[in-house]
Amino acid sequence: MRSGPSPASKEKLKSWLRYYEDLGIQTFYRDRAPRQASPQQASPQQASTDKSVMTTPEKGTADTAVAKPAQPSQIRAATPKVNLVARGPSLFEAADRVEGDSLERICGELAGCTRCKLHRRRTNIVFGVGNPHADLVFVGEGPGHDEDLQGIPFVGRAGQLLNQMISAMGVSRDAVYIANVVKCRPPENRTPEKDEIATCMPFLLRQLSNINPKVIVCLGSVAAQALLNTNKSISHFRGQWLDFHGSKLMATYHPAYLLRNPHAKPEVWADLKKVMAFLGLTPPKGKRA
Ligand code: URA
Numbered sequence: 001m002r003s004g005p006s007p008a009s010k011e012k013l014k015s016w017l018r019y020y021e022d023l024g025i026q027t028f029y030r031d032r033a034p035r036q037a038s039p040q041q042a043s044p045q046q047a048s049t050d051k052s053v054m055t056t057p058e059k060g061t062a063d064t065a066v067a068k069p070a071q072p073s074q075i076r077a078a079t080p081k082v083n084l085v086a087r088g089p090s091l092f093e094a095a096d097r098v099e100g101d102s103l104e105r106i107c108g109e110l111a112g113c114t115r116c117k118l119h120r121r122r123t124n125i126v127f128g129v130g131n132p133h134a135d136l137v138f139v140g141e142g143p144g145h146d147e148d149l150q151g152i153p154f155v156g157r158a159g160q161l162l163n164q165m166i167s168a169m170g171v172s173r174d175a176v177y178i179a180n181v182v183k184c185r186p187p188e189n190r191t192p193e194k195d196e197i198a199t200c201m202p203f204l205l206r207q208l209s210n211i212n213p214k215v216i217v218c219l220g221s222v223a224a225q226a227l228l229n230t231n232k233s234i235s236h237f238r239g240q241w242l243d244f245h246g247s248k249l250m251a252t253y254h255p256a257y258l259l260r261n262p263h264a265k266p267e268v269w270a271d272l273k274k275v276m277a278f279l280g281l282t283p284p285k286g287k288r289a
Contacts, residue, residue, distance in 0.1 A: 118184035124151030128179030220254030
């Protein structure tokens, strides 16, 4: 007859779980069969193969247009089989530490920002727009020409496409929140540089921490890599559910990429359908899902 773990082992396990939760890791995997011990298997990343999944409880429903929350079984089925979870307390620490934080306060702290070189050529800081209690947040890369002029994210051509994607999901642009990794336009729309991302990231993390959405959709590799603190190509994890400090994270292609590569639209739509299923969203009448 198999006896359970000893009280000492249970205590040890509890303390490991607390340690990983402090690092922001909230999904753990239990091996079905004992494996040969090896130095590699001691790593939490390796522990995500051969799994029965235990997820942390889902958050309460916020006040956006969300009809039916997904059932726990759906959530488990949607949990990805990749080794990526958002970790790196260094990034999220900034968000956790600010007492009485709010979007207004973060926006105020960014006013007149000169923390990185992007400030030199910007017209407006593009903070973010939308529902401060949104269940669904979209994160892009950084403002382009139109966004820089208007101070609002995703208002140019890529923004028009994003609007179409959002409405096809059966939700209005006002019900979601939209932000970028960097808040100032990179010259000639170049990719934001590492130091610029690192400087702006604490503000995005605080925005996300304040909104506390159920789902974050990363639009493109810059947003996904920045939030997941990885250099892996987006193709490794696009379309898979990942965990991000208590929210679910879905990385998909950027609308600007879709403008150049319309053949990739079905992949993005498949990703968005997963988000819709998770949030209980249905497409508006007359639109096929
Ligand atoms: N692309 C982005 O990543 N963000 C915007 O706000 C606009 C275009």
